[in-house]
Amino acid sequence: MGLSELFGREVEVTEPVLLAGGASKEAWAVDADGEKLIVRRAAATVMHHHTLTLAHEFAVIEAAYAAGVKAPKPYGYLPDVAGREAFAMARLEGDTIGRRIVRKEELAGARELLPVQLAEELAKIHSIPGDALPFLPESSIDRMVAELDEVGEPHPAIELGLWWLRENRPPLRPPVVNHGDYRIGNVVVGPQGLVGVLDWEFVHLDDPVRDLAFGMVRAWRFGAVEKRFGGVGDAAPFVERYNELTGRDVRPEELDYWELAGNVAWAVGCLTQAQRHLSGLDRSVELATLGRLGAEVEYEICHLLEKVGAS
């Protein structure tokens, strides 16, 4: 599959195992001369238009790796793997399943370490120079509105969330390179805590606090709802370490604002995922069900709006 060209020598490649297939990208596990790799390859169907292309995602991982972020080591971009573009990166060992990370007995020590480790990683991600990645989109509330309108269903709870976000916007911070999906479930965790940061397809330019608060969204606490930071711990040690490293002095009300924004984004995300099924692009019971489970996120939006004393 083109790996020999990448390594510059004839490598012995194991039979690729499909880990995840979706509407836009596949992930294959393969070993090349004993090196454990993931090959991300474009799927047969059309791209989801709010994510980075494979070539751009690879460039982002290269930039993150060069900035010292625990991203998987990038091996190379492969323009033609059986007719489609792809790239190869290191396959990291550890847990990625959210429910396991917040519950597993053997990871109790890791949970203690994760808030500070994830703060340190995020500080590094936010220092990646954005001008080297000129293709990165900027995110905004308008984009969430546009995505909601594409779905075309009435969702008053989401509208109420968007309304409150427009009315109560904190002073803008200069945009930084945002991971865009920085949460438990998208990081690899071992007994010593953080092994690596995955899922780089939603990277964009945005207010740094967006990334900081996204992992606090209730859905990403995986049932451990009392632990605001991703079901693994309190928000305080995470935010304090981030502030210490960046000098940004993020205020609690900014976190509340962006936690609500994260919930609105995920509520819209549930609907767009269900659309992948309904449109026939990617038929799946799992995606279909997300259309209904979005009500959980809408309930959380209402709950958070009550907390801030909205109408």
Add this chain to the structure above:
Amino acid sequence: MSERPTAQELCEAILEFLGGEILPTLTDHRLRFRTLVAMNALGIVYRELAALPVEDDAELRELAAKIRAGDVPAGTLDRVKADVEARLRVASPQFLETYR
């Protein structure tokens, strides 16, 4: 409720899953037969749902449009939350327990 996927669309998704992904893996004759019977039963539900009138979502659309326009009188949140709660009692009743 006019929610998507509708109950009928959910039946359709499950039928596709059973027929496309589960059935081909079954070698046990009894299990194959019982799965076909289950799919048939689900087909009955699917067609019965097709006969139901489509629920009118005009009121919901109107409310969504008003909020979009910034017309949010006191009491809006209570009303919206009650609607979401009613949907959750169907979609995910155990989730509401996590707020108790």
